[in-house]
Amino acid sequence: MRTSLGIAVAGFGWMGRVHTQSYLRVSHHFPDLPVRPRLRAVADEVPGRAEEAADRYGFATATRDWRDLLADPAVEAVSIGAPNFLHREMGVAFARAGKHIWIEKPVGLTSADARAVADAVRAAGVRGTVGFNYRNAPAVAAARDLIAAGELGAVTHARFRLFSDYAAHPDGALSWRFERARGGSGVLGDLAAHGVDLVRHLLGEIGALVADTAVFVPERPRPSGATAGHMRAAGGERGAVENEDYVSAQLRLTSGARVVLEASRVAVGDQNNYGFEVHGTRGAVAWDFRRMGELAVSSGGDYQDQPTRTVHVGPGHGEYAAFQPGAGIAMSYDDLKVIEAAHFLRSIAEGRPYGATLDDAVRSAEALDAMAASAESGSWVTLATR
Amino acid sequence: MRTSLGIAVAGFGWMGRVHTQSYLRVSHHFPDLPVRPRLRAVADEVPGRAEEAADRYGFATATRDWRDLLADPAVEAVSIGAPNFLHREMGVAFARAGKHIWIEKPVGLTSADARAVADAVRAAGVRGTVGFNYRNAPAVAAARDLIAAGELGAVTHARFRLFSDYAAHPDGALSWRFERARGGSGVLGDLAAHGVDLVRHLLGEIGALVADTAVFVPERPRPSGATAGHMRAAGGERGAVENEDYVSAQLRLTSGARVVLEASRVAVGDQNNYGFEVHGTRGAVAWDFRRMGELAVSSGGDYQDQPTRTVHVGPGHGEYAAFQPGAGIAMSYDDLKVIEAAHFLRSIAEGRPYGATLDDAVRSAEALDAMAASAESGSWVTLATR
């Protein structure tokens, strides 16, 4: 007998919509889930947006004020899809109100924010799932399995990249994303956060790092009127970009492996060029999000002149079998969120973590803070171990 | 005010499931659709399968006998996801019963079958949509637009391929797929049908063709007990494969363009290696299903030494914007079916065709029949023009 679980979504933009769709699809792919999500409430500050979402997706109620959700007893779990600067306030409040939370990365602007949410979740005894969705790609799961099984030997060096052109246009409006107070450290929270999570998920903890950052588009036109998404501004007066366009870092993992991580939001020519290449003493594995279903693997006992094979993921790799019956059939980005929804619901049902948790968000945020500090100081920064 | 439309699904295997999920998702992506599908009934002959589907997806009723759906007034439209040899009987019956049909390709075993269904649909005044889903890939839509806009000049020569390894194992059981009476012409209906549809969709009608076919795995072990999917048989007695593993054809289009089409179900090493390369007097375009979101385009005015660019499709290409907000974010195979569902529903609402119709199925089947005839006779076969 499946239990029903009352769901709310706070912040109904891109991610709010994808979380919502995931709740509606999760039982198609994971029929054995012991809980069934029911859409209870949606909140978004933009007038009409929550109502429209309720109408389209069947939420029972809609509001502009997310605080309305706190006291609603029908709401048992909340998806937080609001901008980063609201993650802490929302996350802490929902947790304290006894709601489980599925919160988007990076969970606030700093590691203090992430820790505050993590602490509140722990204190309240609720479950917390974080939107580090690239973990969920079957090819990434397959890579992790290969590495864990020792197919690559000991990992030696790796590279992780997150290159996007979403802020590449110099006339892209100077929205809140480019303010430090609301947009945090820019590309660090936006993209590098995913990279850090993948490093940790695949290779383990970071011991120390040294980083560099840069702003390549130092001024942008102030938006005239409200901007949505990454709008181009008509030509208003220019103001200063306050946070990072680019970050690079050299990491030393506690395992001894070396990692280079780079993220850019102004990488002209690159649309979601996200991926990694991991080398070990016996093999290598590489993945590119743009070809999400392919994994490049070099393994065997040859060491030198060892070829690399292209594997099209299929049933048996991560959660692929929940989506497609045979290898080489495209899954979508959104499917990764369906997997995340399943993790969230299962963790609630079973009272134990599945997938990325708030501890992962804290660790990731600590690494991002260390990168910012290192870029400032010009020194290696050692990360706390636990 | 949106109208509700009662839906049934007949044959609940892979495609039945994907159609069902598409009905449930279509309004997420196409909120303006004037009709809302409601899941009324599901039929599958395997005991328990329809009930399980009803339970999981919310169909109001379930049955083992698809004929039960014919008289059900709540059923206004039917998805036909049964094997090819049932397409004609089901398609004709549902159309005569006044139900709109969304029927899987290839619509029967021969062009006579497809024509019978097309005739019944026309006679009944219902709408018919056919599962030629590769058309719906945004990259394919973009390719079609490029060609139609004359960006490639006049199309000169092209190649279409559909290579799969689904029947490559010599110990794959001798299921109905390998019988002529139930599996028809084998790879022709299974894969080449998609290729013919893409040729016609992108480049126009076929004037004449010459074809060759082959069986490369002439014997397979008879299945011991029931087989599902492409099961491997334990080692029973071997029987003869009756239909084609491979087909190749040279086509002359009515436009004068030359096309080579190949399909194989025993292409070891290829998982869904489906795609095309089209050349014109001024450019070229190529697509590979395995990298569904990429399009290779050579255009401009250079003729010689003209580079080829990789385009990651995005909003503006086909129906991409209904799924993702920016370029280079993976869509799934299943999303192509959501687009197909939207075509079906819109065609019902508006009383005119959207997407692939039964006429397309007839044309495709005629080309497949011509291939079989040509392979038999060793001669070029001219296709009827209309």
Next chain:
Amino acid sequence: MRTSLGIAVAGFGWMGRVHTQSYLRVSHHFPDLPVRPRLRAVADEVPGRAEEAADRYGFATATRDWRDLLADPAVEAVSIGAPNFLHREMGVAFARAGKHIWIEKPVGLTSADARAVADAVRAAGVRGTVGFNYRNAPAVAAARDLIAAGELGAVTHARFRLFSDYAAHPDGALSWRFERARGGSGVLGDLAAHGVDLVRHLLGEIGALVADTAVFVPERPRPSGATAGHMRAAGGERGAVENEDYVSAQLRLTSGARVVLEASRVAVGDQNNYGFEVHGTRGAVAWDFRRMGELAVSSGGDYQDQPTRTVHVGPGHGEYAAFQPGAGIAMSYDDLKVIEAAHFLRSIAEGRPYGATLDDAVRSAEALDAMAASAESGSWVTLATR
């Protein structure tokens, strides 16, 4: 003790130059060759061209009349790099004069031409080597070895393509290449000849074929003054193109394998897009001349879902070790001709064939003739077996 061998080159254009350089380089890579070529004489009808070649490369004598070479006793072997319509006359004359010949493909305009040269060579007891250089690529040699060793099982179906844009510009001058009397069958001799040779080299003899041809640029401007290479004409009056821009063919090999072969000289977007994909009952192998050092191989015992690996050729693959000490270091097109020179010299020294011979040229030309005949008749054409 190495013997010296007096060399002449007849026709000093692109190929004449590359043959010459190969003679000068062959001992760098094949020091054990028992003969040492010495450049004795060069002939080219363009005033000054032979002299310049002699000056630059050290030929002892130069002439405009290739017949001068016939009686020169210092000339023991001749490279024939003149246009196709001269192959027969030159080849027969040099053979009759007792000279070994290294003759460029396709060896004349028809199989009768190739046979005449082959007969003269046989009658004179000299050696004949033909410029089917793609055979010599180490990756092609590796592919052949894989196939011969049964790594792919029995070959089932394959595709060979030779796509170039060298005649893609509609204002490319109407040179002799586009005349039937001097340019023969156009793209058939120019490009398809290489394809046929690769088919035979890798997969064995052709039993029968059906072909189609097309002219896509039917008129071109007549050249004003002399044209060299693929010059663009200034805008003279237009005349008719007499030979083929494109050919496609379906082949049935005597082994039972099916092959699709295509060649185009007007493939906009393609610069030397030459290559093949071969499937067998257990594996597959593919090669692309543009990435000459890479071979894509799928082998093993999996049949289905078997990955494809990228092999960077290295020592042990064909003659690679004569050029580079480790895998993945680029060889050039010209290096393939150095290998061909070694074959030629070794065949002279040892009195037995190495590499492609005039029999190969005859077989290739017969297949091209059959393609032309099939395109004319619309029927399958059976090739003679021997």
Next chain:
Amino acid sequence: MRTSLGIAVAGFGWMGRVHTQSYLRVSHHFPDLPVRPRLRAVADEVPGRAEEAADRYGFATATRDWRDLLADPAVEAVSIGAPNFLHREMGVAFARAGKHIWIEKPVGLTSADARAVADAVRAAGVRGTVGFNYRNAPAVAAARDLIAAGELGAVTHARFRLFSDYAAHPDGALSWRFERARGGSGVLGDLAAHGVDLVRHLLGEIGALVADTAVFVPERPRPSGATAGHMRAAGGERGAVENEDYVSAQLRLTSGARVVLEASRVAVGDQNNYGFEVHGTRGAVAWDFRRMGELAVSSGGDYQDQPTRTVHVGPGHGEYAAFQPGAGIAMSYDDLKVIEAAHFLRSIAEGRPYGATLDDAVRSAEALDAMAASAESGSWVTLATR
């Protein structure tokens, strides 16, 4: 009237051989060179090796002692292809003896070594060319031209990688390459040197850097007897590897651009995976040595969603036209050395630099020293500007 130039080669291993062949080929490709190299003398300490080289390539004299060449008046220019630890001694001695030198990278073990050679060259008034051959690839030349022409806008961030598996086998013998005294800093001089040169050649000077290094195969079996190349040792006692397997660095260029550079000699799965990706405010360019003739270019005015095109280099790109008549025809690694030979000879003839000079070697070595120092200190290191 061309002058003849007496050439010696000191150290006849891989590079000695390739230099020699380049001298013999350079006039084939660069007929207008005002000097003609004549092979006078060759020296190699391995008994018989110089004699064999003289025999095969036509050097007038051979010796085991390279100092014999110093006083030979027939020797006007010397190629230095001995191991790194001999570069300084040889380079200084030959320069002082008034010989022009073409010396292999990295020119000694440290920047002090490179500077000593540079100083000697300057003092003697001879010319010095350094073996930074990747510069000479036509695609690299094309990339440089694109960047210089501003097609990418201002360069923002870039990545350079040099990944090889040549030392990946843990049983590879502990040769001199792994000793600090003779092998220097390991992968830094071996591979990273090329990367630094490419950074400088394409993007300009390095202002500061922070680096990390690692040894991943800390022990190797001592060689039993003499080892050649990268031999595998039979199983002797293991000794410590003294120099680096891996280096990574973050660079700040004086232009403000950020660069990540990585080099590994133990990158299992990678055979000469050398290349770069350069991003600018308006475009991007990428190159991979394994596909030497291809350049990936994103340019235009789109900033976002701008596609990347694959350019097959051809005449007009760098020195391509000296080798091949049309785009997309493979050049070899060795051809890059022929271009280098042309640079060397032209610089001698004209008394001014062409291609990479000893100043480039000094700058490169300084960056490598800075990397070693930074890895030691954990701090950013500022490079001297001039």
